[in-house]
Amino acid sequence: MTEKKIRVLVAKPGLDGHDRGAKVVARALRDAGMEVIYTGLRQTPEMIAEAALQEDVDVVGLSILSGAHMALTPRVMELLKANGQTHVRVFIGGIIPDEDLDRLKEMGVAGVFGPGASTEDIIRDVRMAAAG
Amino acid sequence: MTHSQSVLAGDRLALARLLTQVENNAPDGRIALTELFPHTGKAHLIGVTGAPGTGKSSLVNQLALHYRKTQNKRVAIIAVDPSSPFTGGAVLGDRVRMRDLAGDPAVFIRSMATRGSLGGLAQSTAAMSQVFDAAGFDLVIIETVGAGQSEVDVARLAHTTLVVEAPGLGDDIQAIKAGILEIADILVINKADRPGVENTEKALKSMLDLAHPAARVFQHHGQAMPTIAPVQDSSSAPMWIPPIQRTVATEGRGIAELAESIARHAAHLTHSGDWALRERARLEVELDALIRETLVNQFMEDISQSQYDAALEKIIQRNLSPWDAVKLLMNGRSK
Ligand SMILES: Nc1nc2c(ncn2[C@@H]2O[C@H](COP(=O)(O)OP(=O)(O)OP(=O)(O)O)[C@@H](O)[C@H]2O)c(=O)[nH]1
Ligand SMILES: [Mg+2]
Numbered sequence: 486m487t488e489k490k491i492r493v494l495v496a497k498p499g500l501d502g503h504d505r506g507a508k509v510v511a512r513a514l515r516d517a518g519m520e521v522i523y524t525g526l527r528q529t530p531e532m533i534a535e536a537a538l539q540e541d542v543d544v545v546g547l548s549i550l551s552g553a554h555m556a557l558t559p560r561v562m563e564l565l566k567a568n569g570q571t572h573v574r575v576f577i578g579g580i581i582p583d584e585d586l587d588r589l590k591e592m593g594v595a596g597v598f599g600p601g602a603s604t605e606d607i608i609r610d611v612r613m614a615a616a617g
Numbered sequence: 618m619t620h621s622q623s624v625l626a627g628d629r630l631a632l633a634r635l636l637t638q639v640e641n642n643a644p645d646g647r648i649a650l651t652e653l654f655p656h657t658g659k660a661h662l663i664g665v666t667g668a669p670g671t672g673k674s675s676l677v678n679q680l681a682l683h684y685r686k687t688q689n690k691r692v693a694i695i696a697v698d699p700s701s702p703f704t705g706g707a708v709l710g711d712r713v714r715m716r717d718l719a720g721d722p723a724v725f726i727r728s729m730a731t732r733g734s735l736g737g738l739a740q741s742t743a744a745m746s747q748v749f750d751a752a753g754f755d756l757v758i759i760e761t762v763g764a765g766q767s768e769v770d771v772a773r774l775a776h777t778t779l780v781v782e783a784p785g786l787g788d789d790i791q792a793i794k795a796g797i798l799e800i801a802d803i804l805v806i807n808k809a810d811r812p813g814v815e816n817t818e819k820a821l822k823s824m825l826d827l828a829h830p831a832a833r834v835f836q837h838h839g840q841a842m843p844t845i846a847p848v849q850d851s852s853s854a855p856m857w858i859p860p861i862q863r864t865v866a867t868e869g870r871g872i873a874e875l876a877e878s879i880a881r882h883a884a885h886l887t888h889s890g891d892w893a894l895r896e897r898a899r900l901e902v903e904l905d906a907l908i909r910e911t912l913v914n915q916f917m918e919d920i921s922q923s924q925y926d927a928a929l930e931k932i933i934q935r936n937l938s939p940w941d942a943v944k945l946l947m948n949g950r951s952k
Contacts, residue, residue, distance in 0.1 A: 489641055490641075490705075490730070490732075492637075511708050512708060514706065515701060515704065515706035515707055515708045516701070516704050516706060517704065517706060518704045518705045518706045519706050520700075520706060520707045520709060520728075520730050521706070521707065521708045521709065522709045522712065522728050523708055523709065523710045523712070523713065524712045524713060524716075525710075525712070525713035525716065528716075529719075531719070531720060532716070532719045532720070535719060535720065536712060536719075536726075538629060538630060538633055539629070539633055539725055539726055539727055540633070540727065540728055541633040541634055541636065541637045568629075568630060569630045570630070
């Protein structure tokens with residue numbers, strides 16, 4: 486009857502102060518028909534994993550501008566796994582140096598979007614990831 | 618362990634998944650709901666509604682904190698935000714104001730989009746409340762944006778409904794239009810730190826006086842202290858006059874008093890017999906909706922598309938009235 490809606494958590498871990506990029510992505514995903522749970526600034530990995538669990542999301546998008554992606558990402562992934570949410574796909578948005586890309590992929594990150602990524606690309610990749 | 622047993626045992630992932638199934642009206646969700654139903658009927662359902670930006674989420678955050686700190690009650694929150702009518706998508710942002718509740722395993726926050734359909738929202742919110750109820754949450758707080766009929770319907774689910782206003786929005790008139798005051802058990806003027814509180818309170822009071830001519834409002838410490846009127850109504854139970862409560866949600870001011878009003882309302886419902894009445898009305902609405910849905914589905918299953926198209930064609934040709942067409946189709950059902 487009702488088609489299953491794609492649910493995405495857009496979170497902003499770390500201490501850097503603005504979430505303009507995260508909000509743009511949240512709105513783009515909404516305009517693509519998805520339900521986006523937006524949690525605001527300065528989220529700890531624990532808060533992100535807890536929200537992902539309660540909201541039963543398919544996808545988590547982390548917006549990281551602080552350069553702390555190599556510390557924050559594995560922690561979030563660990564917590565998701567510990568909660569039994571192994572099916573949840575994680576995307577990273579932010580400025581990620583090339584040398585970190587492979588290591589993030591190895592950790593199981595579904596995709597990385599730099600500042601140049603188009604919203605079309607993001608929507609397509611999130612859709613594909615949610616479809617499993 | 619079945620899905621519902623996991624939920625009863627406190628498995629949070631199972632709970633989150635069941636909420637999704639129930640929201641999607643999936644068959645698995647229905648099975649679990651059936652098994653959980655005997656465990657429902659204990660939670661106090663609190664509706665929080667009001668115009669956009671009046672501070673509902675901040676208030677829910679503070680109320681939940683209060684219940685956690687002072688009464689160790691388990692609190693579930695359903696935060697409803699509108700879906701875009703054009704794309705069907707939604708940005709659900711209420712959690713931003715509820716970060717104080719993070720890390721507490723006795724709190725569970727679930728965001729929910731209205732998804733367009735009118736009756737559907739009330740139905741899925743009711744079902745999700747039942748899941749929380751069965752899972753042992755003492756309080757289920759449902760936040761909706763008081764904008765239309767569907768939100769009013771959701772508020773009707775609740776045992777206690779808070780209508781949140783804020784000074785200086787100029788939305789008091791809109792609130793009456795939407796009929797939202799009529800559903801208020803407690804009126805909250807949030808953002809009481811802002812100028813214009815007096816005017817808002819005055820406006821609300823005069824509207825209350827219109828709605829409840831028997832209202833007695835006493836002055837106490839210079840603040841209005843609405844009370845349960847000693848006047849007896851026809852059923853001879855004391856009437857509940859919605860109190861007006863000032864809060865500053867961002868600073869936690871007025872929250873204890875608000876929680877007290879909520880407790881008094883719950884006590885009033887129990888003593889007057891209204892709790893049982895509301896419970897009955899709620900389940901009656903639910904049963905009726907299910908009967909309608911089931912009948913329509915049955916009808917659609919039994920009637921072939923060609924039978925339906927043929928009838929429609931006759932109606933368009935004015936050879937058959939819609940009423941006769943329904944009779945014809947109902948009689949011609951294969952089962
Ligand atoms: N000054 C003041 N600001 C407040 C108060 N309560 C909430 N706010 C602010 O008002 C804004 C909206 O608060 P929310 O709690 O998100 O309001 P809401 O009614 O849930 O909003 P929607 O869900 O979008 O309709 C935020 O910036 C809050 O910080 C208050 O008591 N005083
Ligand atoms: Mg809100």
